[in-house]
Amino acid sequence: MTERYTMNEIANTAALREPCVPGLFSEEEGARLHGARCTCCNTPYFPRVATCRNPSCDESRIVPCTFGGEGKLWSYSVADFPPPPPHRYDQPFVPYAIGVVDLDSGLRVVGQMVDPAEAMQVGARVRLVIEPIHHGDGKAFTSWKFKLL
Amino acid sequence: MHRFGKTGDAIVGEKSVTELCRHAVDMAMKDAGVSWKQVQAVSAASSRFSGGKGWGLNGNDIVEDFGCTGIPVYNLSAGCAAGGNAFNIGYSLVAGGIHDLVLVVGGEVMPKGMIQTSGVADANDPEYLRQRCIGMPGPAFWATLARRRMFDYGTTEEQMAKVTVKARKCSESNPFARFQKAVSLDEVLASPYVSNPLRLFEICPVSNGAAAAVICSKEMARRFTSKPITVATSAVATIGFDDALPRSLAGPVPSGPSFHTEAKSAVLKAFERSGIGPRDISFTELQDNTCYYELAFPEEWGLCEPGEAERLLEAGETAPSGRMPINPSGGFVSFGEATTAMGVFQIAELTWQLRGQAGGRQVPDAKVGLAQTNGLGGNATAAILKR
Numbered sequence: 001m002t003e004r005y006t007m008n009e010i011a012n013t014a015a016l017r018e019p020c021v022p023g024l025f026s027e028e029e030g031a032r033l034h035g036a037r038c039t040c041c042n043t044p045y046f047p048r049v050a051t052c053r054n055p056s057c058d059e060s061r062i063v064p065c066t067f068g069g070e071g072k073l074w075s076y077s078v079a080d081f082p083p084p085p086p087h088r089y090d091q092p093f094v095p096y097a098i099g100v101v102d103l104d105s106g107l108r109v110v111g112q113m114v115d116p117a118e119a120m121q122v123g124a125r126v127r128l129v130i131e132p133i134h135h136g137d138g139k140a141f142t143s144w145k146f147k148l149l
Numbered sequence: 150m151h152r153f154g155k156t157g158d159a160i161v162g163e164k165s166v167t168e169l170c171r172h173a174v175d176m177a178m179k180d181a182g183v184s185w186k187q188v189q190a191v192s193a194a195s196s197r198f199s200g201g202k203g204w205g206l207n208g209n210d211i212v213e214d215f216g217c218t219g220i221p222v223y224n225l226s227a228g229c230a231a232g233g234n235a236f237n238i239g240y241s242l243v244a245g246g247i248h249d250l251v252l253v254v255g256g257e258v259m260p261k262g263m264i265q266t267s268g269v270a271d272a273n274d275p276e277y278l279r280q281r282c283i284g285m286p287g288p289a290f291w292a293t294l295a296r297r298r299m300f301d302y303g304t305t306e307e308q309m310a311k312v313t314v315k316a317r318k319c320s321e322s323n324p325f326a327r328f329q330k331a332v333s334l335d336e337v338l339a340s341p342y343v344s345n346p347l348r349l350f351e352i353c354p355v356s357n358g359a360a361a362a363v364i365c366s367k368e369m370a371r372r373f374t375s376k377p378i379t380v381a382t383s384a385v386a387t388i389g390f391d392d393a394l395p396r397s398l399a400g401p402v403p404s405g406p407s408f409h410t411e412a413k414s415a416v417l418k419a420f421e422r423s424g425i426g427p428r429d430i431s432f433t434e435l436q437d438n439t440c441y442y443e444l445a446f447p448e449e450w451g452l453c454e455p456g457e458a459e460r461l462l463e464a465g466e467t468a469p470s471g472r473m474p475i476n477p478s479g480g481f482v483s484f485g486e487a488t489t490a491m492g493v494f495q496i497a498e499l500t501w502q503l504r505g506q507a508g509g510r511q512v513p514d515a516k517v518g519l520a521q522t523n524g525l526g527g528n529a530t531a532a533i534l535k536r
Contacts, residue, residue, distance in 0.1 A: 020282055021272055035399070046399040047278070054401075055390055075300065077292030078345035079284055084265040086277060087284035098285050100293055100394065102402045109399040112283055117345060122300040133284070143282045 007090075011132045011140040020088075020133060020141040027130035032066035033144055035107065039063055044107040070149065071103035073124045078117040088134045088141070099146050101126055114147040125149040150176065150497050153327040153358035153484045156258065160327065161357040166200035167210050169359035170256040173490075174211060177252070177361035177497075182373045185215045188363075189248040192239035194231035194255035194489035195224045207489070211254055229436070231255065232360070232492025233385070233522035233530025239364045240383040240532070249366045253496070256359030257487035263287060264355065264488075275397030276525075282398070287438070288352050292344035294394060294408070295441040299346065301456075304444065306346050308459045310337040312440035313350050313482055315468055320479030322509025325494075327356050327485045351440045356485025360493035362500070378500050381517070381533040382423040386414035388527025396527060408449060411529035412436075416450045416521055419531035425517060427451040430533075432474035432502060432512040433519045434495040437481045446521070447473060469512045477502060477510045492530060495520035503536040 010016045019025060024047055025033050035046035041057035046067060052060035082093040097113035097120050113120065114131055129147045132140035151172040154160025161169065178185065193208030201207040201224070208222035223242075225234040232255035239253040263286045271277050279285055298304050314334050320326040332350060340349040370377040388396065389410035391403045420426055427450055435446050444458040452473055453461055461467055469477040478484070478498040481491065499518035501507045507515075517535045522528075 021278060023272075024278070024282065033399075043401050044399075047275075053390065075293045075297035077285075077289040077296060078342065079286070079289055080342040080344055081263075083280065083284040083286045083289075084263050085268075086270060086281045088281075089284065096284075098283060098289050098293070106402050107399050108395055108402045110279065110283055110285060110395055122296065133282075 005138065007135050010135060010138065016138065017132070017140045017142050020143050025130060025144050027142070030068055031128045031130045031144065032068045033109065033128065035065060035067050036062050037065045042106070044105060046107060046109060067103055067105050067107050067109070068128045069104060070125060070127050071101045071146075073120065073122055073126055073146070074100045074102050074108065075122055076100065076113065076120045088136075090134050099126065101146050103128070112143065112145045114145050119148060150325045150361070150494060151256070151359045152325045153356040153487060155327065155354070155485070156261070156357055164258075164357070166196065166207070166256045166258045166359070167214055169258070169357060170207070170211055170254055170361070171214055173256065173359040173361040174215065174252065174254055177363050181363040183250065183363050186218065187250055188218075188220060188252045190221045190223065190242060190251045192223045192225065192235045192242065192251055192253045194235040194492065195226040196257050196489050198260055198488070199258035200256075207256070208254070227528040228525030229486065229488045229491060230522040230524025230528035230530050231489040232494070233520070233532065234492065234528070236362065236492055236496055236532060237383040237385050237530055239362070240380050243364050243366055249369045251364050252361065253364060253493055254359070254361040255490040255493040257489050258357045259355035259487060261355070279397055288344035288347060290394070291352070291439040291441055292347045294445070295346055295439065298441060298445060302459070304459055307334070307338065308462065309346070309351055309440045309444070310334055310348070311462055312443045313337045315462065316437070316440070316476055316480045316482045319469065319477050319510045320483035323479050323483065326479045326483040327358075328479075328483050347439055347441070351482065353438050353481035354485040356487045358484065358487035358490050358494070360490045360497050362493055362496045376504070376536070378503050379535050381425055381535050382419050383530070383532040384415045384418035384422060385528075385530050386411050386418060387529070389414065392527075408445060409523070411527050412446065412521055412523050413449050415529040415531040416519070419519070419533050423533050425533055425535070429517055430519045431515040431517050432469070432477055433521070434476055434478060434480070434498050435521045436491065436523045437476055438486065440482060443467065443475050443480070447475060469510050474512045477507065477512050479510070492520070492522040495522070496532065496534070499532075499534045503534060
């Protein structure tokens with residue numbers, strides 16, 4: 001099967017896309033991170049937590065929720081060298097930017113950036129997306145990333 | 150201390166962590182005039198990378214090596230802050246009157262390359278998720294903070310490179326540093342990015358090394374010396390809920406600046422407990438995994454004003470002869486990081502400085518020294534020593 005598809009075709013075929021870790025995010029109804037929120041103190045969490053971790057919260061009331069949409073780039077770095085396992089990447093390694101993003105929903109999230117490092121600017125508006133991080137076994141393994149608007 | 154080096158080089162060769170520690174412990178006991186039989190307890194930093202019977206029992210390795218006298222051993226685990234934690238426990242045991250004389254030791258033989266996670270694919274481990282889903286090793290963590298400082302204060306890459314130039318100048322006169330050669334600004338700026346904006350010469354490599362210290366009660370110290378160095382205090386802290394940089398995947402957007410909350414908390418606690426303020430500090434040994442920390446930490450602890458660090462650096466005030474000397478030892482950038490040895494290495498440097506034994510890197514008339522470590526898991530320590 002692998003010989004019959006190009007990497008792009010695999011990445012663009014929904015059935016061949018697989019989350020690199022199951023259960024953390026989904027893309028069927030748009031890019032969403034599966035998190036939680038405490039309805040007592042309004043603290044957002046990703047990944048999900050069992051109880052509220054805010055020491056000044058009076059009562060832990062955790063409900064599942066999802067995060068997505070837009071936000072602002074708080075800061076970023078660049079992986080100029082291939083990171084060690086358990087990360088996996090396509091050969092040849094292409095340096096990528098890693099953003100720390102303040103989603104409008106109040107969650108500060110770390111994630112890879114889709115656009116090249118040279119295009120990054122602190123304060124830039126971005127959107128959450130689900131994109132492949134590496135390919136193998138005829139599949140595109142996905143993670144959450146951010147795309148500059 | 151055993152001079153820091155890299156596996157296979159002329160300094161540490163293939164020495165095991167126990168061999169490195171034996172050298173450091175021997176040196177510390179000789180320096181103190183103490184024999185092994187007088188040691189009442191060992192407080193050791195646990196390693197994840199070497200020795201310790203695979204369980205981080207490094208203190209037990211030391212006791213076996215020097216002779217099983219049956220003394221209590223405390224093995225402390227706090228990532229790269231473990232050496233600082235071991236010192237804190239050693240100090241607390243003596244200050245609390247449990248023991249009169251405690252040996253503190255940390256040592257490490259590091260695996261090559263960027264520090265990796267446990268290797269276990271555990272979806273409940275936030276560190277595994279961060280590396281698997283994002284791929285964000287240590288240098289990228291530091292680069293994120295450095296980039297934000299560039300945005301907040303207009304810090305330039307050249308200014309960050311100048312921190313390394315200053316550090317490596319200090320290392321020339323430190324016989325224990327792995328690198329003992331000065332570097333020029335051009336050389337630093339010509340080194341490749343490890344994680345833009347941070348370059349190879351601005352990030353500590355992994356090293357092998359060991360350090361040890363002997364702590365005893367004031368009464369007992371009189372038997373050994375007329376000029377002991379006093380531990381004014383030692384403090385341990387962990388990260389605050391509102392810390393600016395998520396240590397796993399995400400956190401709430403903080404309401405104000407809240408950088409390095411674990412380090413700030415440990416240092417401020419140390420000031421409060423000792424009654425020694427930031428203006429009383431003659432010099433500081435802080436955890437410079439990267440040059441960025443030498444700019445950010447002094448401001449956050451009140452050693453100088455926010456946004457002032459670059460000016461002080463460029464005016465030479467952070468050099469040993471300046472008004473706010475930072476890392477006269479040459480720091481992690483000159484030593485490399487032998488993770489669990491670092492908190493104890495700082496204590497050795499503080500002691501030599503306070504005794505006036507630091508040679509070409511001596512801080513003139515050093516009276517009070519501050520040491521600080523940071524470790525994985527949101528750990529931090531601070532210690533203040535005075536003469």
